[in-house]
Amino acid sequence: MFTIDARKIYHPEMFNREPRVSVDSGKFITLGDQNKARRHIRALEYDLVPGFIDLQINGAFGYDFTSQPDSIWRVAERLPEFGITTCLPTIITSPLEVMENALQVWMNTKPAGYHGTYLPGLHLEGPFLNPKKKGAHAEGFFQMADPRLVQNWTPQNGVRMVTIAPEIPGAINLIITLSQRGILMSAGHSLADAHQARTGFGAGIRYATHLFNAMTSIHHREPGLVMVVLEQEEVSFGMILDGLHVAPELVRLAWQYLGNRRLTLVTDASAALGMPAGTYQLGSNEIQVDGFSARLADGTLAGSALTPLKALQNLQSFTKCSFQEALACWTANPARVLGLRDRGVIRPGAVADFVLLSADQQVAATFVAGELLYQAPWANLQWV
Numbered sequence: 001m002f003t004i005d006a007r008k009i010y011h012p013e014m015f016n017r018e019p020r021v022s023v024d025s026g027k028f029i030t031l032g033d034q035n036k037a038r039r040h041i042r043a044l045e046y047d048l049v050p051g052f053i054d055l056q057i058n059g060a061f062g063y064d065f066t067s068q069p070d071s072i073w074r075v076a077e078r079l080p081e082f083g084i085t086t087c088l089p090t091i092i093t094s095p096l097e098v099m100e101n102a103l104q105v106w107m108n109t110k111p112a113g114y115h116g117t118y119l120p121g122l123h124l125e126g127p128f129l130n131p132k133k134k135g136a137h138a139e140g141f142f143q144m145a146d147p148r149l150v151q152n153w154t155p156q157n158g159v160r161m162v163t164i165a166p167e168i169p170g171a172i173n174l175i176i177t178l179s180q181r182g183i184l185m186s187a188g189h190s191l192a193d194a195h196q197a198r199t200g201f202g203a204g205i206r207y208a209t210h211l212f213n214a215m216t217s218i219h220h221r222e223p224g225l226v227m228v229v230l231e232q233e234e235v236s237f238g239m240i241l242d243g244l245h246v247a248p249e250l251v252r253l254a255w256q257y258l259g260n261r262r263l264t265l266v267t268d269a270s271a272a273l274g275m276p277a278g279t280y281q282l283g284s285n286e287i288q289v290d291g292f293s294a295r296l297a298d299g300t301l302a303g304s305a306l307t308p309l310k311a312l313q314n315l316q317s318f319t320k321c322s323f324q325e326a327l328a329c330w331t332a333n334p335a336r337v338l339g340l341r342d343r344g345v346i347r348p349g350a351v352a353d354f355v356l357l358s359a360d361q362q363v364a365a366t367f368v369a370g371e372l373l374y375q376a377p378w379a380n381l382q383w384v
């Protein structure tokens with residue numbers, strides 16, 4: 001057991017009483033004023049916030065999960081550097097054997113004594129997408145929505161989330177089947193009109209993948225998928241807030257539709273996250289990454305090199321929302337979307353996943369299940 005004193009605590013709302021938490025056996029046990037434990041950390045320069053939950057991340061540190069699924073656990077051991085304590089490694093459209101192989105990696109190769117970001121399963125972004133909204137996905141690997149192809153897709157086998165285009169033939173049956181198995185179904189890479197979108201939500205879709213990107217845009221006579229998402233209050237949506245994928249004006253539009261409850265920030269990060277500018281892999285494509293964007297040779301945006309903290313800052317700057325509201329989009333909101341009741345918040349009984357942030361919003365330290373997994377070289381944590 002240990003206690004930790006911080007500058008402030010956000011859970012994600014600001015906790016105003018004495019900023020101290022106690023952690024035992026990987027969980028928060030008390031919040032607020034209490035006695036110090038024998039092991040105690042003074043971290044008074046830092047704000048204590050829940051760890052970040054990323055529903056869409058394609059790789060990092062030079063590794064691309066789709067073309068190198070063996071890297072999933074290795075990369076996840078380093079993601080605490082960015083404050084990410086839970087994520088869904090995302091496999092983009094690729095041959096079904098590749099997707100199957102990634103599921104096997106998740107199921108069978110977690111290293112003994114693993115210390116890293118919690119991986120509740122994978123996000124399969126494809127292969128049941130609309131080729132006309134392929135984005136950076138390789139068109140040759142798209143599949144018809146055939147239930148025989150997904151017989152073993154269950155959360156137990158590692159399929160936690162699936163992005164699908166609801167308008168492609170057979171999609172509605174697949175959405176019903178997979179959502180009944182407990183998989184989070186998401187609309188994306190889609191040309192669905194408003195009617196097709198509503199049919200998809202009626203069948204069990206509860207999320208939209210990178211809202212505005214790779215989907216029908218809003219037209220005044222054909223509102224399309226975006227407007228239907230915004231109007232469905234029980235549907236949440238991801239957004240890539242690097243300032244390139246979605247213009248700030250549209251971020252504000254989405255924010256006005258209860259965005260503080262329904263928006264989940266995602267990085268959609270590529271192998272370039274945590275690496276210098278250069279050429280990296282995304283699925284079967286090469287991408288060029290500079291300091292700001294990741295693109296295919298033809299200029300199509302292909303994932304990002306966005307850090308969670310940059311997205312957090314951009315959300316505050318684009319919408320003028322509070323730090324707490326932005327924080328919920330990395331923590332409580334995605335936890336609720338995934339049905340993780342004991343993560344994404346700081347309260348007694350929840351898993352002790354948390355980040356210490358400096359005043360200039362840098363990650364000073366990250367704890368997963370109560371264990372210190374990352375400490376920045378400059379961070380001043382005093383064990384007393």
Ligand SMILES: [Zn+2]
Nearest residue numbers: 125135210214
């Ligand atoms: Zn995508």
